Amino acid sequence: MALSLLSTALCLILIFSQSLPSSVSSSKETNFLDQDPTAYEILGDYNFPKGLLPKGVVAYSLDTATGKFSAFLNGTCSFSLEGSYQLQYKSSIDGYISKGRLSRLRGVSVKLFFMWVDIIEVSRNGDDLEFSVGIAGAGFPIDNFEECPQCGCGLNCVGDNRKVSKIRSNPFVSSS
Template sequence: MALTLLSTTLYLVLTLSPSLLSSASQETNFLDQKPTAYEILGDYNFPKGLLPKGVVGYSLDITTGRFSAFLNGSCSFSLEGSYQLRYKSSVSGYISKGKLSRLEGVSVKVFFMWVDIIEVLRNGDDLEFSVGIAGAGFPIDNFEECPQCGCGLKCGGDKRKVSKIRSNPFVSSS
């Protein structure tokens, strides 16, 4: 009788263990999933469209705010047919609620030269971009969607436009 009870218990443990371990493993994987770089932007009160589609990874030191986002390669596109943006394969800086500072890896073409965007501030429903001595502001709604390398927001017939709130952005100091 004891042998039968022992063998039945052993049989149940051996047949149920893999399914129990499998479901426990799935729960652990679900809980351990790292948020995306786009979700991290949202955690700091920024829209996901500050980064182009195709971010393959990122790092974030939550104690210092130091972050890096990684693309498959460099990326460039135009918005409105006039703003040309360029992202290096690695974009880095410091992030805090409503502020991206000491940015590296993102530039905008102003007249005939490329200048680095060094800071982005959230000011209510606007984002203010600084290139140092000059800046420009845009409604946050313009950044709800992520631009795509090569075609920006006008990919596949999408006619969405980015609206300006200043007539001469990046020309005079704010």
């Protein structure tokens, strides 16, 4: 009799566990791989254009409770945008995302004069994006970021028929 009750209980547990979704988790952190939204689509959900990230993001994670995110590339990535700015992305980019604001960024740098400085924050202000490197910042029209740049060649890759105008910007200025 006890063996029969144990068997029945095990069968019910197996049936019940099979009917639960396999993604049930106590953590709010989600890793999106397969056919879930892309990192570029997630940027759109937070009111940012997809062109903030270069082509080739292979995975990302997002904790929707805190806004902590990470995006992963196959390796480091660098390119120039119309000769105006040189950018570097590490293989892992992370920070915190909220509507219209990326903060505490790590993994993205811009070359100013002869030195590389980290971009630590991006905020959306109407139709402009404001980039901060801490002591200075620059504003760019959001339409500059409609397309994702490609590692090595930016927006002017060989075989690419798009004509891209020079990046329009407000030069980096002091934040004081």
